[in-house]
Amino acid sequence: MRNLLIVIFIGLFQAGIAQSINSHKTFTKDSVYIDLINPFYAPVELTIEALESMAPYIKIKKYAVLQHGDTIKNALAILRKHVKDTARVDVTLYVSFKAGFGDPNDQPDDSLYLLPYPKGKRYKIVQGFGGKFSHNLKSSFHAIDFGSPIGDTITAARGGRVFLVKEDSKEHCRTRACMSKANKILILHSDGTIANYVHLNFNGALVDVGDLVTAGQPIGISGMTGFTTIPHLHFVVHKARGETVPVYFKGIGKTPLKQGKFYQRAQ
Secondary structure, three states: OEEEEEEEEEEOOOOOEEEEEEEEEEEOOOEEEEEEEOOOOOOEEEEEEEOOOOHHHEEEOOEEEEOOOOEEEEEEEEEHHHOOOOOOOOHHHOEEEEEEEOOOOOOOOOOOEOOOOOOOOEEEEEEOOOOOOOOOOOOOOOOEEEOOOOOOEEEOOOOEEEEEEEOOOOOEEOOHHHHHHOEEEEEEOOOOOEEEEEEEEEEEEOOOOOOEEOOOOEEEEEOOOEEOOOOOEEEEEEOHHHOEOOOOEOOOEOOOOOOOOEEEOOO
């Protein structure tokens, strides 16, 4: 048995990031077998397709939803004579992957959220549901942009487990070319939905992967990274397959926040 690392493009909805799926390989006389393991504190929906030129020489398990720590045993079986370097098996020569965070069997509940900043603070809504500038895609339609200045504290709108933190970027620009440069925190909720807190400051995370957070807990520092023209917090909740979920807030009720209006967190 030998370990290897498989880097798969996992869709993170408003920006994709190459993430590592854990794996290991075993050998028989004729074949190489590869298991895939989900290391994330969030479900991963994974589809594997054989490349047309390699289809006669491999066997695959085409689809799975992996919870944290789950394994697809023998996800790929490759005839050994078609593996040039058994020390480094490049699986992209044999298959393509489509992956995303979330379990399609989970359904959002009707929980009300806290505004994602400390009690007593108030911010202007720079862009709301369906905003014409950048909230016009399936992956961003129900996003909300809060006009938080650089350096202000961001808090968890709902409790859950942190499963992804990116805080190494200092870059921003006015086009989608910078989407992958946004610092962010992703949190999995009890109903399977995923909160994205985006455009955070360089080294602006106050939590680590694996942390359980409570609603209202400070989690990050507002910034201006990624695809943005001004400092703000981009907040959006997704379910599986990148579909956004409309979010409503305590003290406001089931009314969408309006662009240009200020909202103060009272609870």
